Amino acid sequence: MKETSPAHGTNANASRDSAPRAGSWPGFLSALRMRYRWVICALLFFGVTKNYMDRQVLGVLKNTLQQTFAWNEIDYGNLVFAFQTSYAVGMILIGRLIDRLGTRIGYAVAMIFWSFASMGHAIANSLAGFVVARFALGLGESGVFPASIKCVAEWFPEKERALATGIFNAGTNVGAIITPFLVPWIAIQFGWRWAFMVTGALGFLWLALWLTMYRKPEQHSRYVNSELELIPTETGGRISWLPLLSHRQTWAFATGKFLTDPIWWFYLFWIPDYLQRRHGLRLNQIGPPILAIYLISDFGSVAGGWLSSRLLKQGLSVNAARKWAMLVCGLCVLPIAAVYRIPGLWPAAILIGLAAAGHQGFSANLYTLSSDLFPSRAVASIVGIGGMAGAVGGMLIAQIVGHVLQWTNSYMLPFFLAASAYLLALLLIHLLSPKLAPARVAAE
Numbered sequence: 001m002k003e004t005s006p007a008h009g010t011n012a013n014a015s016r017d018s019a020p021r022a023g024s025w026p027g028f029l030s031a032l033r034m035r036y037r038w039v040i041c042a043l044l045f046f047g048v049t050k051n052y053m054d055r056q057v058l059g060v061l062k063n064t065l066q067q068t069f070a071w072n073e074i075d076y077g078n079l080v081f082a083f084q085t086s087y088a089v090g091m092i093l094i095g096r097l098i099d100r101l102g103t104r105i106g107y108a109v110a111m112i113f114w115s116f117a118s119m120g121h122a123i124a125n126s127l128a129g130f131v132v133a134r135f136a137l138g139l140g141e142s143g144v145f146p147a148s149i150k151c152v153a154e155w156f157p158e159k160e161r162a163l164a165t166g167i168f169n170a171g172t173n174v175g176a177i178i179t180p181f182l183v184p185w186i187a188i189q190f191g192w193r194w195a196f197m198v199t200g201a202l203g204f205l206w207l208a209l210w211l212t213m214y215r216k217p218e219q220h221s222r223y224v225n226s227e228l229e230l231i232p233t234e235t236g237g238r239i240s241w242l243p244l245l246s247h248r249q250t251w252a253f254a255t256g257k258f259l260t261d262p263i264w265w266f267y268l269f270w271i272p273d274y275l276q277r278r279h280g281l282r283l284n285q286i287g288p289p290i291l292a293i294y295l296i297s298d299f300g301s302v303a304g305g306w307l308s309s310r311l312l313k314q315g316l317s318v319n320a321a322r323k324w325a326m327l328v329c330g331l332c333v334l335p336i337a338a339v340y341r342i343p344g345l346w347p348a349a350i351l352i353g354l355a356a357a358g359h360q361g362f363s364a365n366l367y368t369l370s371s372d373l374f375p376s377r378a379v380a381s382i383v384g385i386g387g388m389a390g391a392v393g394g395m396l397i398a399q400i401v402g403h404v405l406q407w408t409n410s411y412m413l414p415f416f417l418a419a420s421a422y423l424l425a426l427l428l429i430h431l432l433s434p435k436l437a438p439a440r441v442a443a444e
Helices: 005-018 025-034 036-060 062-069 073-101 103-123 127-141 144-155 158-169 171-190 192-201 203-213 217-228 242-246 248-279 287-313 318-341 345-373 376-408 412-432
Strands: none
Touching: 036 062, 036 103, 036 127, 036 144, 036 158, 036 171, 036 192, 036 203, 036 248, 062 073, 062 127, 062 192, 062 248, 073 103, 073 127, 073 144, 073 248, 073 376, 103 127, 103 144, 103 192, 103 203, 144 158, 144 345, 144 376, 158 171, 158 287, 158 318, 158 345, 171 192, 171 248, 171 287, 171 345, 192 203, 242 248, 242 376, 248 287, 248 345, 248 376, 248 412, 287 318, 287 345, 318 345, 318 412, 345 376, 345 412, 376 412
């Protein structure tokens, strides 16, 4: 035994030496392969960032385009209405299409379509031309959240879904941060048409990464064997769309989206104008306060998802964890009701940022309800139904804000609506689904 001990020790050392060491490049690759789902989350993050850059260009250039084409506030509201109308239609059609085509191909098709639509704004020369471009953009962009939430349902265990959703949803804020800095610079240097061209063309860079890197988990076995055990497997065929409408869980999700999505559209399309109008900022001065608003909002997106995931790990039920997190986020929005009275730019920006953070945290948990309540093969359809409800709400807010500003020149009513939407949404969600029990759905 004494003669063989050194050899045994040598083999053990050799085995340890051959294993990837922490801090080494092989060790990094090994860790990456064990957590490839977070690489997928990063792809979703950048896709959402691109999505929000495209939709926010119009809001950043609002004053420039109004002066160029002599639009009034109602004309601008009609442009937002056109986007929301097609977004509502697209949520139903494209959400269902993504469930049928699969996440990889469905997301790619949506990205190609909306990137070309974004670039199409550059050739518009009238209000009608912009209406056509906005309609096409809304139709294509409607695919981003059904595809992203379906992807999270396919790749992540239940306890990580809200966090993953919060992380990729933070891309909305990053897009909203980049755009007010990038777009004015492009518009001043090269003209406003190039702003639409450049942001639209970025989609094809993302598309190359997506098609190269994305597969379903079972098709990524060389990376994620250890992860497959964490991801729930589902059996059964496709789920029909119409029967989903018979479930109270569908209406709970859709009601939440109807009441809260319009508030985010309001922030996206009118906050740059509010800062310019109320605080006398020029186009090249809106970047810093917008940066502050969406940095705070980014924190809210991740923190809201983290909070419910943390509560789940501490033993709370899905029902309690999601609703407590949504309540905290809804309370963060309340102070925005008084922001129109605040004369200082930075105090106003901080309050708007807090409200935007509350929205994003609420939204991360609301989106996660779709995968809590329904199997992954139905998630894109459910998100599509909810997204359509949110877009219909967005159509209403576009008309309300446009007419209110034209008639009163005051943001008082829009900010009051923003403050009250979230707690009302949570109350209705609780009434419709008191326990967040998963829906029993039958396959086709």
